[in-house]
Amino acid sequence: MGAYFGVSTIFILCLLGFSANAEVFSIGSSSGSDITQALLKAFTSACQSPSPSKVVIPKGEFKLGEIEMRGPCKAPVEITLQGTVKADGNAIQGKEKWVVFGNINGFKLNGGGAFDGEGNAAWRVNNCHKTFNCKKLPISIRFDFVENAEIKDISSIDAKNFHINVLGAKNMTMSNIKITAPEDSPNTDGIHLGRSDGVKILDSFISTGDDCISVGDGTSNLHVEKVTCGPGHGISVGSLGRYGKEQDVSGIRVVNCTLQETDNGLRIKTWPSAACSTTASDIHFEDIIVKNVTNPILIDQEYCPWNQCNKKKASTIKLVNISFKNVRGTSGNKDAVKLLCSKGYPCQNVEIGDIDIKYSGEDGPATFQCSNVSPKLLGAQSPEACSSPLTKLPGQ
Ligand SMILES: *[C@@H]1O[C@H](CO)[C@@H](O)[C@H](O)[C@H]1NC(C)=O
Ligand SMILES: *[C@@H]1O[C@H](CO)[C@@H](O)[C@H](O)[C@H]1NC(C)=O
Ligand SMILES: *[C@@H]1O[C@H](CO)[C@@H](O)[C@H](O)[C@H]1NC(C)=O
Ligand SMILES: *[C@@H]1O[C@H](CO)[C@@H](O)[C@H](O)[C@H]1NC(C)=O
Numbered sequence: 001m002g003a004y005f006g007v008s009t010i011f012i013l014c015l016l017g018f019s020a021n022a023e024v025f026s027i028g029s030s031s032g033s034d035i036t037q038a039l040l041k042a043f044t045s046a047c048q049s050p051s052p053s054k055v056v057i058p059k060g061e062f063k064l065g066e067i068e069m070r071g072p073c074k075a076p077v078e079i080t081l082q083g084t085v086k087a088d089g090n091a092i093q094g095k096e097k098w099v100v101f102g103n104i105n106g107f108k109l110n111g112g113g114a115f116d117g118e119g120n121a122a123w124r125v126n127n128c129h130k131t132f133n134c135k136k137l138p139i140s141i142r143f144d145f146v147e148n149a150e151i152k153d154i155s156s157i158d159a160k161n162f163h164i165n166v167l168g169a170k171n172m173t174m175s176n177i178k179i180t181a182p183e184d185s186p187n188t189d190g191i192h193l194g195r196s197d198g199v200k201i202l203d204s205f206i207s208t209g210d211d212c213i214s215v216g217d218g219t220s221n222l223h224v225e226k227v228t229c230g231p232g233h234g235i236s237v238g239s240l241g242r243y244g245k246e247q248d249v250s251g252i253r254v255v256n257c258t259l260q261e262t263d264n265g266l267r268i269k270t271w272p273s274a275a276c277s278t279t280a281s282d283i284h285f286e287d288i289i290v291k292n293v294t295n296p297i298l299i300d301q302e303y304c305p306w307n308q309c310n311k312k313k314a315s316t317i318k319l320v321n322i323s324f325k326n327v328r329g330t331s332g333n334k335d336a337v338k339l340l341c342s343k344g345y346p347c348q349n350v351e352i353g354d355i356d357i358k359y360s361g362e363d364g365p366a367t368f369q370c371s372n373v374s375p376k377l378l379g380a381q382s383p384e385a386c387s388s389p390l391t392k393l394p395g396q
Pocket of ligand 2: 255256286287
Protein backbone atom coordinates (compact mmCIF):
# COMPACT_ATOMS: atom_id res chain seq x y z
CA MET A 1 0.00 0.00 0.00
CA GLY A 2 2.58 2.53 1.08
CA ALA A 3 0.14 5.43 1.18
CA TYR A 4 1.71 8.52 2.71
CA PHE A 5 -0.30 10.85 4.86
CA GLY A 6 0.17 14.56 4.67
CA VAL A 7 -0.53 17.40 7.01
CA SER A 8 -4.27 17.20 6.47
CA THR A 9 -4.48 13.86 8.19
CA ILE A 10 -2.75 15.11 11.30
CA PHE A 11 -5.40 16.81 13.28
CA ILE A 12 -4.76 18.75 16.36
CA LEU A 13 -7.03 18.25 19.30
CA CYS A 14 -7.08 19.69 22.73
CA LEU A 15 -8.04 17.10 25.27
CA LEU A 16 -9.06 17.81 28.79
CA GLY A 17 -7.39 15.63 31.35
CA PHE A 18 -4.05 15.18 29.58
CA SER A 19 -2.40 18.36 30.73
CA ALA A 20 -3.52 21.94 31.00
CA ASN A 21 -2.83 22.98 27.43
CA ALA A 22 -1.23 19.98 25.80
CA GLU A 23 -1.62 19.59 22.09
CA VAL A 24 -2.47 16.14 20.71
CA PHE A 25 -1.34 15.07 17.27
CA SER A 26 -3.14 11.97 16.06
CA ILE A 27 -2.09 9.80 13.18
CA GLY A 28 -5.32 9.42 11.23
CA SER A 29 -4.57 6.42 9.06
CA SER A 30 -6.37 3.27 8.21
CA SER A 31 -5.02 -0.04 9.37
CA GLY A 32 -2.44 -1.57 7.04
CA SER A 33 -1.11 1.75 5.75
CA ASP A 34 2.45 3.05 6.02
CA ILE A 35 2.59 5.79 8.65
CA THR A 36 6.30 6.68 8.43
CA GLN A 37 5.80 10.15 6.94
CA ALA A 38 2.71 10.93 9.01
CA LEU A 39 4.48 9.96 12.23
CA LEU A 40 7.54 12.00 11.38
CA LYS A 41 5.37 15.01 10.65
CA ALA A 42 3.34 14.60 13.84
CA PHE A 43 6.51 14.18 15.91
CA THR A 44 8.10 17.25 14.33
CA SER A 45 5.00 19.35 15.12
CA ALA A 46 4.88 18.01 18.67
CA CYS A 47 8.57 18.67 19.14
CA GLN A 48 8.15 22.27 17.98
CA SER A 49 5.18 22.87 20.24
CA PRO A 50 6.05 25.31 23.04
CA SER A 51 3.79 23.44 25.46
CA PRO A 52 3.74 19.71 26.34
CA SER A 53 2.33 17.66 23.51
CA LYS A 54 1.31 14.15 22.64
CA VAL A 55 1.36 12.05 19.49
CA VAL A 56 -1.19 9.26 19.30
CA ILE A 57 -0.85 6.21 17.05
CA PRO A 58 -4.28 4.60 17.26
CA LYS A 59 -5.24 0.96 17.48
CA GLY A 60 -4.63 -1.05 14.31
CA GLU A 61 -1.65 -2.43 12.45
CA PHE A 62 0.62 -0.08 10.52
CA LYS A 63 3.75 -0.32 8.44
CA LEU A 64 6.62 1.79 9.67
CA GLY A 65 9.87 2.37 7.82
CA GLU A 66 13.16 3.53 9.33
CA ILE A 67 12.41 6.66 11.37
CA GLU A 68 14.41 9.03 13.57
CA MET A 69 12.47 11.18 15.98
CA ARG A 70 15.05 13.60 17.27
CA GLY A 71 14.94 16.67 19.45
CA PRO A 72 15.83 18.86 21.09
CA CYS A 73 12.15 19.68 21.59
CA LYS A 74 10.68 22.89 22.98
CA ALA A 75 8.64 21.08 25.66
CA PRO A 76 8.10 17.50 26.86
CA VAL A 77 6.74 15.08 24.27
CA GLU A 78 4.62 12.00 24.86
CA ILE A 79 4.06 9.27 22.29
CA THR A 80 1.15 6.92 22.81
CA LEU A 81 1.32 3.80 20.69
CA GLN A 82 -1.98 1.97 20.92
CA GLY A 83 -1.63 -0.22 17.84
CA THR A 84 1.17 -2.29 16.35
CA VAL A 85 3.82 -0.89 14.04
CA LYS A 86 5.57 -3.38 11.80
CA ALA A 87 9.01 -3.17 10.19
CA ASP A 88 9.63 -4.61 6.76
CA GLY A 89 10.39 -8.32 6.77
CA ASN A 90 13.34 -8.20 4.36
CA ALA A 91 16.16 -10.56 5.14
CA ILE A 92 19.12 -8.52 3.86
CA GLN A 93 19.46 -5.19 5.61
CA GLY A 94 22.74 -3.41 6.20
CA LYS A 95 20.82 -0.86 8.28
CA GLU A 96 21.58 -0.26 11.95
CA LYS A 97 18.31 1.15 13.18
CA TRP A 98 14.59 1.03 12.79
CA VAL A 99 12.95 3.43 15.29
CA VAL A 100 15.12 6.07 16.98
CA PHE A 101 14.16 8.51 19.73
CA GLY A 102 17.04 10.92 20.14
CA ASN A 103 18.10 13.98 22.13
CA ILE A 104 14.78 14.51 23.89
CA ASN A 105 14.57 15.89 27.42
CA GLY A 106 11.19 15.08 28.99
CA PHE A 107 9.85 12.11 27.07
CA LYS A 108 7.09 9.56 27.53
CA LEU A 109 6.34 6.47 25.48
CA ASN A 110 3.32 4.35 26.40
CA GLY A 111 -0.04 3.14 25.15
CA GLY A 112 -0.04 -0.66 25.28
CA GLY A 113 1.05 -1.05 21.64
CA ALA A 114 3.83 -3.06 20.02
CA PHE A 115 6.89 -2.65 17.83
CA ASP A 116 7.15 -5.72 15.59
CA GLY A 117 10.62 -5.99 14.05
CA GLU A 118 9.58 -8.84 11.70
CA GLY A 119 12.98 -10.48 12.23
CA ASN A 120 12.21 -13.99 11.13
CA ALA A 121 13.66 -13.96 7.61
CA ALA A 122 16.68 -11.85 8.62
CA TRP A 123 17.76 -14.15 11.48
CA ARG A 124 18.05 -17.04 9.08
CA VAL A 125 20.56 -15.46 6.72
CA ASN A 126 22.50 -13.19 9.08
CA ASN A 127 25.74 -14.30 10.76
CA CYS A 128 26.75 -11.16 12.69
CA HIS A 129 26.79 -13.14 15.92
CA LYS A 130 29.72 -15.12 14.52
CA THR A 131 31.71 -12.63 12.45
CA PHE A 132 32.34 -8.90 12.19
CA ASN A 133 32.21 -9.12 8.42
CA CYS A 134 28.48 -9.18 7.90
CA LYS A 135 25.51 -7.06 6.88
CA LYS A 136 24.24 -5.20 9.93
CA LEU A 137 20.69 -5.69 11.10
CA PRO A 138 18.64 -2.87 12.60
CA ILE A 139 18.11 -2.50 16.34
CA SER A 140 14.36 -2.15 16.79
CA ILE A 141 14.10 0.75 19.25
CA ARG A 142 16.94 3.09 20.08
CA PHE A 143 16.93 5.73 22.78
CA ASP A 144 19.91 7.98 22.14
CA PHE A 145 20.58 10.71 24.73
CA VAL A 146 17.04 10.77 26.06
CA GLU A 147 16.66 12.33 29.52
CA ASN A 148 13.94 12.42 32.16
CA ALA A 149 11.93 9.78 30.42
CA GLU A 150 9.21 7.31 31.27
CA ILE A 151 8.72 4.32 28.98
CA LYS A 152 5.89 2.00 29.94
CA ASP A 153 3.28 -0.45 28.67
CA ILE A 154 5.08 -1.20 25.42
CA SER A 155 5.93 -4.48 23.68
CA SER A 156 8.75 -5.37 21.34
CA ILE A 157 8.34 -8.46 19.18
CA ASP A 158 10.84 -10.28 16.95
CA ALA A 159 13.53 -7.63 16.68
CA LYS A 160 16.03 -8.33 13.89
CA ASN A 161 18.89 -7.36 16.22
CA PHE A 162 18.65 -5.92 19.80
CA HIS A 163 15.10 -5.06 20.82
CA ILE A 164 15.95 -1.92 22.82
CA ASN A 165 19.22 -0.02 22.97
CA VAL A 166 19.73 2.77 25.50
CA LEU A 167 22.69 5.08 24.95
CA GLY A 168 23.50 8.23 26.90
CA ALA A 169 20.26 8.22 28.90
CA LYS A 170 19.81 10.10 32.16
CA ASN A 171 16.92 9.42 34.53
CA MET A 172 14.86 6.98 32.48
CA THR A 173 12.30 4.60 33.95
CA MET A 174 11.05 1.66 31.94
CA SER A 175 8.19 -0.37 33.35
CA ASN A 176 5.80 -3.01 32.15
CA ILE A 177 7.84 -3.68 29.05
CA LYS A 178 7.19 -6.97 27.30
CA ILE A 179 9.84 -8.33 24.97
CA THR A 180 9.48 -11.54 22.99
CA ALA A 181 11.43 -13.35 20.28
CA PRO A 182 12.21 -17.03 19.76
CA GLU A 183 14.85 -18.69 21.89
CA ASP A 184 17.00 -19.39 18.81
CA SER A 185 16.91 -15.87 17.32
CA PRO A 186 20.53 -14.59 17.20
CA ASN A 187 21.65 -11.34 18.87
CA THR A 188 18.17 -10.34 19.99
CA ASP A 189 19.23 -8.83 23.33
CA GLY A 190 16.22 -7.54 25.24
CA ILE A 191 17.52 -4.26 26.65
CA HIS A 192 21.13 -3.18 26.15
CA LEU A 193 22.39 -0.12 27.99
CA GLY A 194 25.59 1.87 27.74
CA ARG A 195 26.92 5.26 28.88
CA SER A 196 23.72 5.86 30.83
CA ASP A 197 23.02 7.07 34.35
CA GLY A 198 19.92 6.57 36.50
CA VAL A 199 17.98 4.03 34.43
CA LYS A 200 15.35 1.86 36.11
CA ILE A 201 13.86 -1.27 34.55
CA LEU A 202 10.83 -2.48 36.52
CA ASP A 203 8.02 -5.04 36.32
CA SER A 204 8.96 -6.37 32.91
CA PHE A 205 9.00 -9.66 31.02
CA ILE A 206 11.79 -10.51 28.58
CA SER A 207 11.87 -13.75 26.61
CA THR A 208 14.37 -13.69 23.76
CA GLY A 209 17.32 -15.32 22.01
CA ASP A 210 20.22 -13.44 23.61
CA ASP A 211 20.84 -11.45 26.82
CA CYS A 212 17.74 -10.41 28.73
CA ILE A 213 19.42 -7.23 29.96
CA SER A 214 23.00 -6.42 29.05
CA VAL A 215 24.94 -3.66 30.71
CA GLY A 216 27.62 -2.02 28.63
CA ASP A 217 30.49 0.25 29.63
CA GLY A 218 29.77 3.66 31.12
CA THR A 219 26.58 2.53 32.85
CA SER A 220 25.99 3.89 36.35
CA ASN A 221 23.11 3.69 38.81
CA LEU A 222 21.05 1.06 37.07
CA HIS A 223 18.19 -0.46 39.06
CA VAL A 224 16.48 -3.61 37.80
CA GLU A 225 13.54 -4.89 39.82
CA LYS A 226 10.82 -7.50 39.30
CA VAL A 227 11.95 -8.50 35.85
CA THR A 228 11.31 -12.04 34.61
CA CYS A 229 13.76 -13.34 32.03
CA GLY A 230 13.70 -16.46 29.91
CA PRO A 231 14.46 -18.12 27.69
CA GLY A 232 17.57 -16.16 26.72
CA HIS A 233 21.05 -15.56 28.08
CA GLY A 234 20.21 -13.96 31.40
CA ILE A 235 21.30 -10.68 32.94
CA SER A 236 24.81 -9.71 32.04
CA VAL A 237 27.21 -6.95 33.04
CA GLY A 238 29.49 -6.76 30.02
CA SER A 239 31.09 -7.94 28.04
CA LEU A 240 33.63 -5.33 29.12
CA GLY A 241 37.11 -4.71 27.77
CA ARG A 242 36.68 -5.65 24.15
CA TYR A 243 37.25 -2.14 22.84
CA GLY A 244 39.56 0.72 23.81
CA LYS A 245 38.23 3.92 25.40
CA GLU A 246 35.66 2.16 27.54
CA GLN A 247 34.30 3.80 30.68
CA ASP A 248 33.79 2.44 34.22
CA VAL A 249 30.62 0.70 35.31
CA SER A 250 29.24 1.41 38.79
CA GLY A 251 26.12 1.08 40.89
CA ILE A 252 24.19 -1.83 39.39
CA ARG A 253 21.36 -3.33 41.50
CA VAL A 254 19.31 -6.29 40.34
CA VAL A 255 16.63 -7.29 42.85
CA ASN A 256 13.61 -9.55 43.03
CA CYS A 257 14.06 -10.97 39.55
CA THR A 258 13.29 -14.43 38.20
CA LEU A 259 15.35 -16.20 35.57
CA GLN A 260 13.76 -19.24 34.00
CA GLU A 261 15.30 -21.63 31.48
CA THR A 262 18.11 -19.21 30.62
CA ASP A 263 21.69 -20.00 29.60
CA ASN A 264 23.56 -18.05 32.29
CA GLY A 265 21.72 -16.31 35.07
CA LEU A 266 23.58 -13.46 36.74
CA ARG A 267 26.79 -12.87 34.85
CA ILE A 268 29.71 -10.46 34.79
CA LYS A 269 31.95 -11.01 31.79
CA THR A 270 35.19 -9.32 30.78
CA TRP A 271 37.60 -10.06 27.95
CA PRO A 272 41.13 -11.21 28.68
CA SER A 273 43.87 -9.05 27.14
CA ALA A 274 41.50 -6.11 27.41
CA ALA A 275 42.12 -3.08 25.27
CA CYS A 276 41.53 -0.81 28.27
CA SER A 277 41.76 -0.86 32.06
CA THR A 278 38.50 0.12 33.70
CA THR A 279 36.72 -0.69 36.95
CA ALA A 280 33.29 -2.26 37.38
CA SER A 281 32.18 -1.68 40.95
CA ASP A 282 29.22 -1.72 43.27
CA ILE A 283 27.32 -4.49 41.48
CA HIS A 284 24.68 -6.22 43.62
CA PHE A 285 22.25 -9.04 42.97
CA GLU A 286 19.67 -9.85 45.64
CA ASP A 287 16.50 -11.92 46.02
CA ILE A 288 16.76 -13.82 42.76
CA ILE A 289 14.98 -17.01 41.74
CA VAL A 290 16.60 -19.26 39.15
CA LYS A 291 14.65 -22.06 37.48
CA ASN A 292 16.64 -24.58 35.46
CA VAL A 293 19.27 -21.97 34.58
CA THR A 294 22.66 -23.09 33.24
CA ASN A 295 25.50 -21.23 35.02
CA PRO A 296 23.17 -19.41 37.45
CA ILE A 297 25.96 -17.26 38.95
CA LEU A 298 29.00 -16.59 36.80
CA ILE A 299 31.89 -14.16 36.91
CA ASP A 300 33.89 -14.86 33.77
CA GLN A 301 37.01 -12.79 33.27
CA GLU A 302 38.16 -15.05 30.46
CA TYR A 303 35.25 -14.31 28.18
CA CYS A 304 36.47 -14.98 24.68
CA PRO A 305 33.80 -16.16 22.27
CA TRP A 306 34.90 -17.50 18.89
CA ASN A 307 38.54 -17.28 20.09
CA GLN A 308 38.73 -13.62 19.13
CA CYS A 309 41.33 -12.79 21.79
CA ASN A 310 44.44 -13.97 23.56
CA LYS A 311 43.16 -16.01 26.49
CA LYS A 312 46.58 -16.22 28.10
CA LYS A 313 46.65 -12.54 29.01
CA ALA A 314 44.86 -11.60 32.20
CA SER A 315 41.83 -9.35 31.98
CA THR A 316 42.68 -5.78 33.00
CA ILE A 317 39.14 -4.96 34.10
CA LYS A 318 38.94 -4.61 37.90
CA LEU A 319 35.86 -6.01 39.63
CA VAL A 320 35.28 -4.39 43.03
CA ASN A 321 32.43 -4.47 45.59
CA ILE A 322 30.27 -7.20 44.14
CA SER A 323 27.56 -9.17 45.96
CA PHE A 324 25.20 -12.06 45.32
CA LYS A 325 22.62 -12.50 48.07
CA ASN A 326 19.64 -14.80 48.43
CA VAL A 327 19.81 -16.60 45.11
CA ARG A 328 17.68 -19.77 45.10
CA GLY A 329 16.39 -22.39 42.75
CA THR A 330 17.67 -24.95 40.28
CA SER A 331 20.60 -25.13 37.93
CA GLY A 332 20.49 -26.74 34.48
CA ASN A 333 24.13 -27.87 34.82
CA LYS A 334 26.47 -28.65 37.69
CA ASP A 335 28.19 -25.23 37.60
CA ALA A 336 25.85 -23.51 40.05
CA VAL A 337 28.35 -20.81 41.00
CA LYS A 338 31.56 -19.99 39.20
CA LEU A 339 33.63 -16.97 40.21
CA LEU A 340 36.48 -16.90 37.73
CA CYS A 341 38.33 -13.65 38.36
CA SER A 342 41.36 -12.19 36.61
CA LYS A 343 44.76 -13.56 37.65
CA GLY A 344 46.21 -10.10 37.06
CA TYR A 345 43.51 -8.24 39.03
CA PRO A 346 41.77 -10.56 41.52
CA CYS A 347 38.19 -9.52 42.34
CA GLN A 348 38.05 -7.34 45.45
CA ASN A 349 35.41 -7.30 48.17
CA VAL A 350 33.04 -9.94 46.84
CA GLU A 351 30.24 -10.85 49.25
CA ILE A 352 28.23 -14.03 48.97
CA GLY A 353 25.01 -14.21 50.98
CA ASP A 354 22.49 -17.05 51.16
CA ILE A 355 22.77 -19.27 48.12
CA ASP A 356 20.65 -22.37 47.61
CA ILE A 357 20.97 -23.79 44.11
CA LYS A 358 20.17 -27.42 43.43
CA TYR A 359 21.15 -29.57 40.51
CA SER A 360 19.66 -32.99 39.93
CA GLY A 361 21.53 -34.20 36.81
CA GLU A 362 23.50 -37.44 36.88
CA ASP A 363 26.86 -35.64 36.72
CA GLY A 364 25.97 -33.69 39.87
CA PRO A 365 25.98 -32.53 42.56
CA ALA A 366 26.16 -28.77 41.96
CA THR A 367 29.54 -27.07 42.36
CA PHE A 368 30.74 -23.68 43.61
CA GLN A 369 34.11 -22.76 42.12
CA CYS A 370 36.37 -19.82 42.86
CA SER A 371 39.51 -18.54 41.19
CA ASN A 372 41.45 -15.39 42.08
CA VAL A 373 38.81 -14.35 44.62
CA SER A 374 38.29 -14.83 48.36
CA PRO A 375 34.66 -14.01 48.90
CA LYS A 376 33.32 -12.89 52.24
CA LEU A 377 30.62 -15.36 53.21
CA LEU A 378 27.41 -14.32 54.93
CA GLY A 379 24.51 -16.67 55.67
CA ALA A 380 24.48 -20.19 54.26
CA GLN A 381 25.65 -21.53 50.92
CA SER A 382 24.60 -24.66 49.13
CA PRO A 383 26.72 -25.83 47.38
CA GLU A 384 29.46 -24.97 49.84
CA ALA A 385 31.34 -21.85 48.73
CA CYS A 386 34.63 -22.34 46.88
CA SER A 387 34.58 -26.06 47.70
CA SER A 388 35.04 -27.40 44.19
CA PRO A 389 38.22 -27.59 42.17
CA LEU A 390 38.20 -25.32 39.20
CA THR A 391 37.40 -26.84 35.85
CA LYS A 392 37.86 -24.91 32.65
CA LEU A 393 34.92 -23.03 31.25
CA PRO A 394 33.54 -24.70 28.18
CA GLY A 395 34.67 -22.97 24.98
CA GLN A 396 32.03 -20.31 24.43
C1 LIG B 1 13.13 12.02 36.30
O1 LIG B 1 12.22 12.01 35.21
C2 LIG B 1 10.86 12.09 35.58
C3 LIG B 1 10.04 12.04 34.31
O2 LIG B 1 9.96 10.76 33.85
C4 LIG B 1 10.59 13.36 36.34
O3 LIG B 1 9.26 13.37 36.78
C5 LIG B 1 11.53 13.48 37.52
O4 LIG B 1 11.38 14.72 38.14
C6 LIG B 1 12.97 13.33 37.05
N1 LIG B 1 13.86 13.30 38.21
C7 LIG B 1 14.87 14.15 38.33
C8 LIG B 1 15.69 13.97 39.57
O5 LIG B 1 15.11 15.00 37.50
C1 LIG C 1 11.94 -8.19 47.27
O1 LIG C 1 10.53 -8.22 47.47
C2 LIG C 1 10.16 -8.52 48.82
C3 LIG C 1 8.64 -8.67 48.84
O2 LIG C 1 8.05 -7.55 48.27
C4 LIG C 1 10.65 -7.41 49.74
O3 LIG C 1 10.32 -7.71 51.07
C5 LIG C 1 12.17 -7.33 49.60
O4 LIG C 1 12.68 -6.26 50.37
C6 LIG C 1 12.59 -7.12 48.14
N1 LIG C 1 14.02 -7.19 48.03
C7 LIG C 1 14.81 -6.15 47.73
C8 LIG C 1 16.27 -6.40 47.71
O5 LIG C 1 14.37 -5.04 47.48
C1 LIG D 1 15.88 -27.77 31.80
O1 LIG D 1 16.18 -27.18 30.56
C2 LIG D 1 16.62 -28.10 29.57
C3 LIG D 1 16.95 -27.30 28.33
O2 LIG D 1 17.95 -26.39 28.63
C4 LIG D 1 15.52 -29.10 29.30
O3 LIG D 1 15.98 -30.06 28.37
C5 LIG D 1 15.11 -29.79 30.59
O4 LIG D 1 14.02 -30.63 30.35
C6 LIG D 1 14.76 -28.77 31.66
N1 LIG D 1 14.57 -29.45 32.93
C7 LIG D 1 13.52 -29.21 33.71
C8 LIG D 1 13.48 -29.97 35.00
O5 LIG D 1 12.63 -28.41 33.42
C1 LIG E 1 34.15 -0.31 47.60
O1 LIG E 1 33.46 -0.20 48.83
C2 LIG E 1 34.24 0.46 49.85
C3 LIG E 1 33.49 0.34 51.16
O2 LIG E 1 32.15 0.65 51.00
C4 LIG E 1 34.45 1.90 49.42
O3 LIG E 1 35.22 2.58 50.37
C5 LIG E 1 35.20 1.90 48.07
O4 LIG E 1 35.31 3.23 47.61
C6 LIG E 1 34.46 1.07 47.05
N1 LIG E 1 35.29 0.96 45.86
C7 LIG E 1 34.84 1.27 44.65
C8 LIG E 1 35.82 1.15 43.53
O5 LIG E 1 33.69 1.64 44.44
